[in-house]
Structure formats: C-alpha cells, structure tokens
Amino acid sequence: MSARRGSRGGGGWRGWRALGLLWALAAIMVTARAQTLVVASTTSLEQSGFWAYLMPRVRQATGLELKVVALGTGQALDLARRGDADVVVAHDPEAEARFMAEGWGLRRHEVMVSDFVLVGPRDDPAGARGGDILGALRRVAAAGEARFVSRGDQSGTHWAEQRLWALAGVSPPAGARYRACGCGMGQALNIAAGLGAYTLSDRATWLSFRQPGALAVLVEGDARLRNPYSVIVVHPARHPHVQAVAGQRFVDWLRGPDGQAAIATFRLQGQSVFRPLAGQ
Amino acid sequence: MSPCLALDDVHVRLGRAAQAALSGVTLRVQVGERVALVGANGSGKSTLLRVLMGLLPVQQGQIWRAPDLRVALVFQQPYLLRMSALHNVALALWWQGRPWRQACERAQQALHAVGLGGCAHRPARTLSGGQQQRLALARAWAQQPHVWLLDEPTASLDPHASAEVEALIRAFAAGAAPADLAPAAPGQQAAQGRTLVFSSHHLGQVRRLASRVVYLEAGRIRADVPVDVFFDAQRLGQHSREALAFLQAEMP
Amino acid sequence: MGALTESVGIAWQWLWSGDARLWQIVGRSLAVSASACALACLIGLPLGAWLGVARFRGRAVVVIGINTLMAVPSVVVGLVVYLLLSRSGPLGFLGWLFSFPAMVLAQTLLVLPLVVGLARQVVQEVEQRHGEQLRALGAGVGTRAVWLAWDERVALLMVVIAAFARAVAEVGAVMIVGGNIEGHTRVMTTAIALETSKGDLPLALGLGLVLLVVVLGLHALVALLRQASQRWAGPSAAWERLA
Numbered sequence: 001m002s003a004r005r006g007s008r009g010g011g012g013w014r015g016w017r018a019l020g021l022l023w024a025l026a027a028i029m030v031t032a033r034a035q036t037l038v039v040a041s042t043t044s045l046e047q048s049g050f051w052a053y054l055m056p057r058v059r060q061a062t063g064l065e066l067k068v069v070a071l072g073t074g075q076a077l078d079l080a081r082r083g084d085a086d087v088v089v090a091h092d093p094e095a096e097a098r099f100m101a102e103g104w105g106l107r108r109h110e111v112m113v114s115d116f117v118l119v120g121p122r123d124d125p126a127g128a129r130g131g132d133i134l135g136a137l138r139r140v141a142a143a144g145e146a147r148f149v150s151r152g153d154q155s156g157t158h159w160a161e162q163r164l165w166a167l168a169g170v171s172p173p174a175g176a177r178y179r180a181c182g183c184g185m186g187q188a189l190n191i192a193a194g195l196g197a198y199t200l201s202d203r204a205t206w207l208s209f210r211q212p213g214a215l216a217v218l219v220e221g222d223a224r225l226r227n228p229y230s231v232i233v234v235h236p237a238r239h240p241h242v243q244a245v246a247g248q249r250f251v252d253w254l255r256g257p258d259g260q261a262a263i264a265t266f267r268l269q270g271q272s273v274f275r276p277l278a279g280q
Numbered sequence: 281m282s283p284c285l286a287l288d289d290v291h292v293r294l295g296r297a298a299q300a301a302l303s304g305v306t307l308r309v310q311v312g313e314r315v316a317l318v319g320a321n322g323s324g325k326s327t328l329l330r331v332l333m334g335l336l337p338v339q340q341g342q343i344w345r346a347p348d349l350r351v352a353l354v355f356q357q358p359y360l361l362r363m364s365a366l367h368n369v370a371l372a373l374w375w376q377g378r379p380w381r382q383a384c385e386r387a388q389q390a391l392h393a394v395g396l397g398g399c400a401h402r403p404a405r406t407l408s409g410g411q412q413q414r415l416a417l418a419r420a421w422a423q424q425p426h427v428w429l430l431d432e433p434t435a436s437l438d439p440h441a442s443a444e445v446e447a448l449i450r451a452f453a454a455g456a457a458p459a460d461l462a463p464a465a466p467g468q469q470a471a472q473g474r475t476l477v478f479s480s481h482h483l484g485q486v487r488r489l490a491s492r493v494v495y496l497e498a499g500r501i502r503a504d505v506p507v508d509v510f511f512d513a514q515r516l517g518q519h520s521r522e523a524l525a526f527l528q529a530e531m532p
Numbered sequence: 533m534g535a536l537t538e539s540v541g542i543a544w545q546w547l548w549s550g551d552a553r554l555w556q557i558v559g560r561s562l563a564v565s566a567s568a569c570a571l572a573c574l575i576g577l578p579l580g581a582w583l584g585v586a587r588f589r590g591r592a593v594v595v596i597g598i599n600t601l602m603a604v605p606s607v608v609v610g611l612v613v614y615l616l617l618s619r620s621g622p623l624g625f626l627g628w629l630f631s632f633p634a635m636v637l638a639q640t641l642l643v644l645p646l647v648v649g650l651a652r653q654v655v656q657e658v659e660q661r662h663g664e665q666l667r668a669l670g671a672g673v674g675t676r677a678v679w680l681a682w683d684e685r686v687a688l689l690m691v692v693i694a695a696f697a698r699a700v701a702e703v704g705a706v707m708i709v710g711g712n713i714e715g716h717t718r719v720m721t722t723a724i725a726l727e728t729s730k731g732d733l734p735l736a737l738g739l740g741l742v743l744l745v746v747v748l749g750l751h752a753l754v755a756l757l758r759q760a761s762q763r764w765a766g767p768s769a770a771w772e773r774l775a
Contacts, residue, residue: 038630047729047730069712082618082619084619186726186730209730210730239619241619359666372670376669
C-alpha cells in the first residue's frame with residue numbers, strides 16, 4: 001500500500017517529530033532511575049499512607065526506589081510465588097509460615113506490630129461494646145439484625161477474622177447478614193459505614209479512613225487482636241532475577257535503628273500506629 | 281466492422297436474489313457503434329453495463345473482450361473523493377500506473393476537455409451536479425477508453441446540465457478532441473469514433489445519441505434493432521411486441 | 533450534595549494550583565492512553581480499512597470475532613496481559629510488569645478491537661455504496677482500503693477519539709498490570725479508585741472532574757476539527773442524500 005500524500009505534508013510533519021522526541025525523552029526518564037525494588041504489601045499499609053511516609057526515608061538511606069504493589073496478604077504472597085515481587089510485607093503469620101515452608105522466602109523477620117479493632121455502628125444494636133473480642137463476636141452473631149462485613153479476599157485481616165470466629169466457637173452470621181466483599185480494607189469500611197454494619201479493621205486503615213460516618217471503635221486492646229507485620233525477601237534460588245541483595249539491604253535498614261525509629265514515629269491522627277519489634 | 285465486446289448466453293444472479301438479473305443475454309458490440317439500453321427500472325440495464333465493465337461475475341455464459349481494450353464506466357451518481365477536481369482525475373491515472381506528475385498534466389487536459397479547466401483546484405464535492413458529472417466524464421476521458429459505458433448519465437441533472445453533458449458525450453463518441461489539445465497517445469487514430477454503450481430513460485436522448493437500441497425486460501433482451509427501426513412503430517411491432525408496448529407507454 | 537460541592541471546589545483549586553503530584557498523575561494517564569491509542573490506531577486503522585473492503589472466506593467469522601472483542605471487559609484484558617507479563621509467564625523476561633510499558637500494552641490490546649471494528653464499519657459502508665466506482669477506475673483492494681479510509685478521515689478521527697476515551701477512562705486493566713504504584717503507575721482512574729476506598733470522596737470526585745474536563749476538551753477539539761474540515765471540503769455530496 002504505497003499511499004503518498006505529497007501535497008499535504010508540510011507543517012504537520014515537524015510537529016510530529018517534536019512530539020516523538022518529547023515522548024522518547026519521557027520514556028528514557030521513566031526507565032533510567034535509581035534501583036527499584038518491587039514490594040508486595042498489604043493494602044492497609046498503602047491506604048494508611050505508611051508507605052508514602054516511609055519511601056523518602058528509604059530512598060535517602062539506601063538509594064532504593066520502592067515500587068509498592070498493594071494487595072491482600074494472600075495475593076501478595078502469590079505474587080511473590082510467581083516471582084513478580086522482590087520483597088513481601090504481610091501480616092498473616094500462618095500464611096507466611098506456609099510460604100517459608102514451601103521454600104519461597106529467604107528469611108522472615110517480624111518488624112512491627114499493630115492491632116485490629118472491631119468497628120461498628122455507634123448505637124451498637126448488638127451490644128458488642130466492651131473489652132472482650134470473642135464475647136463481642138458471639139453477641140454480633142446472635143443479634144437478629146446485626147450485619148457484618150468481611151474482607152473475603154485471603155488477606156491477613158480476613159484470616160484473622162476467621163480465626164476469631166473459630167476461637168469464639170460460633171459461625172459468622174448467616175445469609176444476607178454477612179457480606180464478604182472481596183475487597184480492600186478501605187472499601188470494606190465504606191460498605192460497613194453505608195450498611196451500618198460491623199467489621200474487623202486494622203488500626204492503621206481505620207485511623208486514616210476519612211468517612212467513618214456513624215462507625216466507631218467498639219472493641220480494642222484485646223490480646224487476641226494483636227497484628228504483627230513481617231517482611232520476607234523472596235528466595236533467589238526459586239527466582240534468579242529477584243533482587244535479593246537490594247531486598248536484604250531494605251530489610252536491614254528496616255530492622256536497624258533508623259528504620260525502627262521511623263516506624264515508631266509514624267502517626268495518624270496524633271496516635272502512634274505501629275510498635276517496632278525487631279529489637280525483640 | 282470488428283466486434284470489441286461480446287456476451288454469449290450470459291446469466292447473472294445478484295447475491296442471493298431469487299430472480300436472475302440477466303438471463304440468456306447474447307450481445308455483440310461492434311467498434312464505433314453507439315448502443316442504447318432501454319427498459320423499465322430493474323430490467324437489467326445497469327447489471328449489463330457492469331458485466332461489460334467486468335465488475336460482476338457471471339454464473340453462466342461467456343464474456344469476450346478485444347485484446348488490450350480500454351473500457352470506462354461512468355455512473356449515474358459519481359463518487360468523488362474529498363479532494364480537488366484535479367486530484368480526483370489524476371489519482372485514477374496514478375492508480376493505473378502513471379507517474380504522478382504525468383497524471384496531473386493529463387488530468388488538467390481532461391478537465392479542459394470537459395470545460396472545467398478553471399475548477400481544477402476546487403474541492404470536487406463543492407461542484408454542482410452537472411459539473412460533477414462532467415468531472416466523472418473527465419476522469420473517464422483521461423484514460424482514453426476505446427469503449428465508453430454510461431449508466432443513465434443525465435438522470436440526476438437539470439435540463440441545462442443535461443444538455444451540456446450530452447453534448448460532451450456526443451463529442452467524445454465522435455472521437456473529436458478540442459483543437460488545442462494534443463492527441464492522447466501516439467498512434468491512436470483521433471478521427472475514429474469511439475464505441476458507446478449507454479442506458480437511458482430519455483427517449484429523446486436515445487434518438488439523438490444512439491445508432492442501435494437494445495430493449496431489456498426482466499433480464500432478457502427482447503429487441504435489438506437499429507435506432508430508426510426502434511422509433512418506427514410499425515417496424516418495431518414486427519420485431520417485438522413488448523418493445524412496442526414499452527415505446528408506446530413511454531412516448532406521450 | 534455537600535460532597536459534590538466540596539469536590540468541585542477541590543477540583544477547581546487543584547487545576548489552578550498546579551499540584552505536582554496531581555499533574556504527574558494526569559500526565560501519566562494521558563501518556564499511557566495516548567501511546568496505547570496511537571499504537572492501536574497505527575495497527576488497527578489499516579487493518580480495519582482492509583477488512584472493510586476485502587472479501588474472503590471466513591470473513592463473517594472474523595467480523596463477529598472482532599465485534600465480540602470490542603466489548604471485552606477491561607479487567608479480562610488486564611488479567612490476560614498480567615499472565616503474559618508475569619515472571620512465570622511467557623513474556624516475563626521483558627520485566628514489564630508494574631511499569632509504563634505494561635499499561636500501554638494492556639490498553640493497546642483493549643482498544644485495538646474497537647479501532648478495527650469501527651474502522652471496518654466506516655470503510656465497509658462507503659465501499660458498499662461506492663466501491664465499485666473505484667474498482668471501475670482500476671483500484672484494487674489495498675488501494676481502495678487506503679483511499680476510502682482517507683476519504684472518511686473525519687469519521688476515522690472520531691474512531692481515534694473513541695479509542696482514546698475508552699483507554700483513558702478504564703481502570704481494570706491498568707490496575708492489574710500497573711499495580712497503582714505511587715509515583716510510577718498511578719493514573720487518574722486508579723487514583724480515583726484508591727481515594728474512594730480510603731473514603732476520601734471529595735478528592736476522588738475532584739479527580740473525576742479533572743478526568744471529565746480532559747475528555748471534554750478532546751471532544752471539543754474534534755468538533756472544531758470537523759467543522760473546519762467541512763468548510764474546506766464542502767458538505768457531503770448531495771448525491772449521498774439522494775441515495
């Protein structure tokens with residue numbers, strides 16, 4: 001197809017060339033950067049702004065540019081299994097142990113701990129308010145009208161919720177009273193606020209959530225609501241392209257005095273959210 | 281007189297139509313003849329022209345063309361591209377393998393031949409109906425065809441434009457070239473008449489232009505007579521009753 | 533209603549304040565979608581034009597296939613491209629996952645059927661009405677495809693715009709293969725999704741309004757181009773209205 005449009009070429013051509021040059025320049029700028037590390041992380045750390053807070057500090061200390069992909073813990077671990085991430089940050093000890101047992105991880109370190117909270121409608125129709133999480137869950141399951149929103153996405157929060165139902169010895173509310181959304185924590189809180197339902201949330205996402213509406217914290221401080229975060233470097237023997245050295249550099253910084261101090265000083269609404277663990 | 285086009289017992293069916301567009305059509309066109317195709321709408325005139333042009337496949341029968349014969353078909357409503365009149369003509373020549381500059385020169389000559397010399401750079405679609413049809417004629421003329429096929433060339437035109445176009449057709453059929461233009465290609469006899477096959481609803485036009493009239497009805501040729509026979513009711517009646525009925529219905 | 537007025541206020545403030553992060557996101561959206569649209573049109577317009585003219589056995593099946601792909605959900609495209617680009621996948625060696633090229637690839641594959649299908653429709657229509665005239669002048673399939681497409685360039689420009697609009701407005705594909713990574717692969721649509729899930733609705737709406745303004749600007753540009761082109765080339769041939 002030899003289409004020649006000789007008479008019309010002229011001025012438009014120069015414009016195209018300039019555009020192409022600009023575009024190539026942009027593409028180069030995008031690719032020629034500091035060394036990047038792909039971190040598969042839980043959504044709670046992304047949504048609470050923790051990564052936005054940490055990334056400049058990491059860049060300054062280690063020269064590493066973090067590319068944080070936020071997914072539920074289960075998905076994050078699967079991502080690492082496929083070799084699409086260099087480092088995983090998760091908060092589901094059982095899933096992490098399985099991951100390590102399967103040989104996907106180089107080393108696992110617990111770096112910080114936070115907690116879960118049970119949030120629900122301020123007027124609390126099920127009477128869940130009080131100190132004991134298991135009792136609260138039993139009352140929610142028993143109450144006729146109370147609704148519960150679950151993550152339903154294989155995340156650490158989701159599995160924590162399942163463990164708590166099991167410990168309480170009750171099954172979650174049946175049918176329409178139990179809504180598994182298969183979504184991130186922020187979405188789940190949106191839905192809970194919209195429906196006037198109860199849900200289990202991690203402290204970080206709750207504090208950074210902008211539209212709590214009529215939701216309030218009903219149960220907190222229970223030892224069973226402990227929420228530890230671990231970081232795992234993906235094993236280079238399973239995926240040779242993984243940047244294990246850079247990953248280790250990041251982990252070392254995170255476990256070192258500067259990283260731990262950064263974790264401790266992260267605040268949301270004036271509250272300290274994470275407690276550094278690596279020293280212990 | 282030698283034949284230039286011949287159809288032998290040709291059957292054409294369009295798409296999945298139940299009825300054949302042409303049935304058992306046998307026709308021989310001699311060089312220099314001016315054949316008019318007449319008949320009601322849907323009788324197969326357009327189909328026949330397209331078959332002669334080679335645009336439609338035939339299901340049955342033979343088509344014969346003289347070797348190296350150049351044929352041009354002008355449609356009732358010309359399709360002109362969104363560009364200048366000159367480029368419309370030049371492009372057609374370029375498609376046929378001429379270098380662009382030559383094509384443009386030839387196109388300019390063609391526009392001159394039809395009286396559109398001054399409109400060469402106007403967008404083709406801004407021309408009037410009559411001018412567009414003349415442009416289509418220019419497009420055909422530029423290819424120096426041996427045979428001109430025209431499908432109701434003046435059907436969509438007002439009387440004035442119609443007369444202009446008819447005059448051009450007559451001039452081209454006679455092989456006349458305006459005095460200030462060079463002949464198309466060396467060796468081509470400018471004095472020899474071109475062959476013309478056209479369809480028309482205007483019987484006056486038929487009488488003025490044609491030397492032979494072919495009457496079609498429902499895809500079949502019902503009459504094939506010289507023009508003077510066609511317009512003589514008595515003699516026509518001896519050849520074909522259907523043709524006579526048609527003529528009497530058309531003439532007020 | 534309060535959220536709506538709040539968000540209009542936010543969007544207005546942003547557009548004038550020149551917030552660097554916002555413009556980075558907007559710029560990235562436009563770059564990804566423009567690149568994808570350009571690639572898809574480069575491949576799809578000629579292909580669609582040819583398909584509009586060519587006749588061959590099995591053509592009907594091809595056309596049906598393309599029409600089906602035109603409506604494929606963006607998340608499905610995202611999933612397919614993700615599986616291709618994953619390190620465990622066939623194209624993993626490229627290392628494109630969670631980066632700009634991955635997003636461009638996904639959106640290109642998303643709008644390519646749209647471009648081919650619509651271009652085919654435009655060219656096929658004019659080929660059916662007038663194609664034989666060009667054939668009578670000696671134009672073969674390829675030539676007709678090129679020149680009919682050129683003649684219908686205004687309609688094809690609308691196809692390009694439609695492709696761009698589809699690309700810039702989708703969220704499924706670019707979320708999965710890009711990962712919505714702050715500073716790298718966050719685009720307007722994924723940012724809106726994120727802010728919504730954080731409950732920051734005014735911010736999300738504000739971003740949405742910015743997106744709308746961009747798309748509106750594009751359509752206005754096309755309308756102007758169309759007017760200008762009609763003024764030059766004259767209104768569609770009167771013949772076509774008679775036909």
